[in-house]
Amino acid sequence: DAMVIQNPRYQVTQFGKPVTLSCSQTLNHNVMYWYQQKSSQAPKLLFHYYDKDFNNEADTPDNFQSRRPNTSFCFLDIRSPGLGDAAMYLCATSRDMVATYEQYFGPGTRLTVT
Amino acid sequence: EDKVVQSPLSLVVHEGDTVTLNCSYEVTNFRSLLWYKQEKKAPTFLFMLTSSGIEKKSGRLSSILDKKELFSILNITATQTGDSAVYLCAGSSNTGKLIFGQGTTLQVKP
Helix, strand or coil, X not given: CCCEEEECCEEEECCCCCEEEEEEECCCCCEEEEEEECCCCCCEEEXXXXXXXXXXXXXCCCCEEEECCXXXXXXXXXXXXXXXXXXXXXXXXXXXXCCCCCCEEXXXXXXXXX | CCEEEEECCEEEEECCCCEEEEEEEECCCEXXXXXXXXXXXXXXXXXXXXXXXXXXXXXCEEEEEECCCCEEXXXXXXXXXXXXXXXXXXXXXXXXXXXEXXXXXXXXXX
């Protein structure tokens, strides 16, 4: 009954080696979000897709990119991971971008950078 | 700048105690306040509050919003060890974007 699926759950990458995290959803929601959550901190929104429209947060580093090839899938690409990018990456979806719809979160991918 | 502040940051109680978690917010074009529970995995949705003074309840959990004073509380009565988690509060603007607080870590001891 998984609704928002993230793979892998744990990812180890080397400093500077590109890495891709994936998210898929079975909810047919229009909006998909990527959050970064560092230890003992609040989730921080990186960007979101409303359908095919990509919206980057102003303070998201250029090192982070995203792709949404279809409604169900969304990818987070980290082009050159640094040690400071080690975090939990959460994918979330919502039906629409109005405040009456809650966001559903996936289980997260914990990224380690060595 | 939009911000959400939760207090306390951590709390240790014993089973059966009642706890109150606090959340204050400053969110431009505020529309709703959400509470999530996060164990060692993704946040799970608890409540969405849009109107002042209307309490939402789910079992032993309840929450209320005060839009005049810009805060919300989450109450948990008769706590159980399974309530141990991080509780996240988030403010939502009219665009649906969530601004999260830093979370309250609750530990319930047997």
